[in-house]
Amino acid sequence: MSSPAPALAHGQRQIAVVRLADASQAVAVLSLAFALSLVFSPVWFPAMIVRSWQHGQLMPTMMAFTLLLDTYLYLRVAYLQSARPKPVAAVCLGSLPLLVIAGLSLVLQSAVSHTLSAGLPNPQGRIGEEIVAQTYLGLVCSVFLPFLVIRLLQQFKAGNTA
């Protein structure tokens, strides 16, 4: 097989390689911001989350936020490596945050039903705390899991080509 022309070979850029550290830094900052919000506004911040869930605005907001954050992180990695984004990674980043949050929305509905049917004291307070906890876990999952999937796919592909 003939080798590529020098001009073409020079023009080809390598594909961006994602490491979990890229996403984990962002999730850590997100977690610390969430922790500080809970500590310094223990009433207003959870009440805002619960109110937006009751109005049906929480999940669309989370979807938009995580989609933008994931896209920014991936494009930043590609820019720092001077590499081109990979189509499979773009599909993962475009679909997984939406799927994760849609799935977690069902889990949250199930948790709320479970709390209401258990007949425990102070159900409103418990449901509020469940919503806050699952909002946080949903944010973490929808940012971290797409990068974990991309990383594992890259490892799998590297193992097959080696």
Add this chain to the structure above:
Amino acid sequence: MVSGATLKWLIWISLYVIPVVLLPWAISRAWVHQHRRELPLQPHQLFQRGELGLPSLILASSVIWNLLQSQFTPQTVALGSVILGVSGTMAVTVWVETYCRQASGSDSRPERAWRDSRSLALLVFSMAAVMEILLDRFARVGGR
């Protein structure tokens, strides 16, 4: 308004930072002083094989244990346990991968191992902090 009960997680979490970072640093300094040697003792040199991943998994396990003892619904407990467990496992994997690379003589990059383990350790630490705050809040709500 920050209450003492809300801030108790800070003391709890610092109990992990002291043995993880300060204790190895202090012991290594004592060793250098005792043996009169010159050694690089910066954190990125001391933990250049990704050792921060090991206490991260211990921290994640202890928070999972607290989560299992809580009154959160099984859905929330399962979700929190899985994401904490995955994060802790990925932090340990950095150390394992670095060891395998060094032992096999293949491409070993200490600065990358330090960066990855530091980022994942920070992730587990921050997630543990949030989960402890949430557990504390839920215990107070559930106790009413």
